[in-house]
Amino acid sequence: MPDPAIDRSIIETLRANFRARLSSAASDRDLKALTDEFLSRKSGSVTALLKHLGSLPADAKREFGQLVNTLKGDIETALADRRAALDDTRAPAGAVDVTLPARELPMGRMHPLMRVRQQVEDIFTRMGYEILEGPEVEEDYYNFEALNMPPDHPARDMQDTLYLDAPIIGGTWGAHRGALPEAQVRAATLLRTHTSAMQIRYMKTFKPPVRILVPGRVYRRDNLDLTHTPMFQQFEALVVGEGITLADLKGTLEALVHELFGADAKVRLRPSFFPYTEPSAEVDISCRACGGSGCGVCKHTGWLEILGSGMVHPAVFEAVGYDPEKVTGFAFGTGIERMAMLKYGVDDIRLFYENDIRFLEQFPL
Numbered sequence: 001m002p003d004p005a006i007d008r009s010i011i012e013t014l015r016a017n018f019r020a021r022l023s024s025a026a027s028d029r030d031l032k033a034l035t036d037e038f039l040s041r042k043s044g045s046v047t048a049l050l051k052h053l054g055s056l057p058a059d060a061k062r063e064f065g066q067l068v069n070t071l072k073g074d075i076e077t078a079l080a081d082r083r084a085a086l087d088d089t090r091a092p093a094g095a096v097d098v099t100l101p102a103r104e105l106p107m108g109r110m111h112p113l114m115r116v117r118q119q120v121e122d123i124f125t126r127m128g129y130e131i132l133e134g135p136e137v138e139e140d141y142y143n144f145e146a147l148n149m150p151p152d153h154p155a156r157d158m159q160d161t162l163y164l165d166a167p168i169i170g171g172t173w174g175a176h177r178g179a180l181p182e183a184q185v186r187a188a189t190l191l192r193t194h195t196s197a198m199q200i201r202y203m204k205t206f207k208p209p210v211r212i213l214v215p216g217r218v219y220r221r222d223n224l225d226l227t228h229t230p231m232f233q234q235f236e237a238l239v240v241g242e243g244i245t246l247a248d249l250k251g252t253l254e255a256l257v258h259e260l261f262g263a264d265a266k267v268r269l270r271p272s273f274f275p276y277t278e279p280s281a282e283v284d285i286s287c288r289a290c291g292g293s294g295c296g297v298c299k300h301t302g303w304l305e306i307l308g309s310g311m312v313h314p315a316v317f318e319a320v321g322y323d324p325e326k327v328t329g330f331a332f333g334t335g336i337e338r339m340a341m342l343k344y345g346v347d348d349i350r351l352f353y354e355n356d357i358r359f360l361e362q363f364p365l
């Protein structure tokens with residue numbers, strides 16, 4: 001027959017064990033393990049004590065039974081309290097958990113063409129150039145005639161022009177209108193085919209020295225393909241002053257190329273023809289893909305053509321009222337798309353205008 005004093009100590013030992021275990025229980029899983037350990041029907045230690053009751057004499061059974069049932073009730077209550085406390089620390093369904101790390105939001109980024117344009121503007125600003133845009137709807141006079149391309153000039157065929165029906169309202173139209181043949185007058189308002197038109201507007205307004213950069217949109221009657229769009233962007237540089245030489249042009253081009261493409265990029269000038277420059281030169285840089293040894297990108301020449309340039313033609317100076325005996329100058333221009341294609345290795349100009357997020361996301365923030 002068990003001694004009630006010993007039975008009481010068994011119960012108190014069990015209670016102490018339970019309290020110690022409960023104090024370190026911090027999760028649903030811990031509570032489930034505790035419940036199994038003390039209360040499980042098969043192997044719980046409290047259940048084992050209750051099973052033991054049957055072997056006790058009637059009076060001991062009553063006293064011992066009350067003690068075990070009290071312990072069982074205390075354990076159940078303690079487990080329920082702890083479970084409720086754990087639930088309180090959890091956010092209710094649908095609430096915002098402010099302790100979670102933030103979900104990454106998609107970030108907008110600058111368009112690759114705008115990046116190149118801003119980089120070019122930054123380079124020229126540091127070299128002391130003034131930056132201006134000029135009108136996209138232009139007069140034949142500024143776009144062609146004053147740039148040494150009179151109405152019958154064959155060089156006009158080099159550019160498929162988009163003409164407008166409406167004349168420019170409030171423009172400086174009348175002064176040269178009389179000089180144009182009637183057919184040309186009717187078709188003399190156009191979308192500028194190059195930013196060079198702004199050379200004339202600027203020089204007609206300001207005396208030398210001139211140091212300007214003209215970025216902006218230009219338009220040609222081209223169909224969309226890998227390298228053409230009807231609207232694209234150019235930038236054009238013009239420098240005029242006393243004693244400006246071809247060496248100044250080459251030095252400026254090298255500074256630009258080294259900033260845009262890296263200090264190892266080589267620059268080469270090839271003789272060419274433009275009506276508004278003499279001499280004229282196409283400018284190549286050493287191929288960015290192969291470093292100049294020859295590859296598919298550069299058609300195995302080692303060089304990539306990047307822009308057109310030259311010394312300002314005396315006829316242009318005469319058209320704007322500058323004295324070609326006193327001043328000289330250089331000009332160069334190119335497509336911003338072409339720069340971006342070379343810089344980023346893009347082989348299809350249309351990608352710049354399709355706004356496909358998968359394409360745009362490949363450029364750095």
Ligand SMILES: [Zn+2]
Nearest residue numbers: 287290295298
């Ligand atoms: Zn190459």
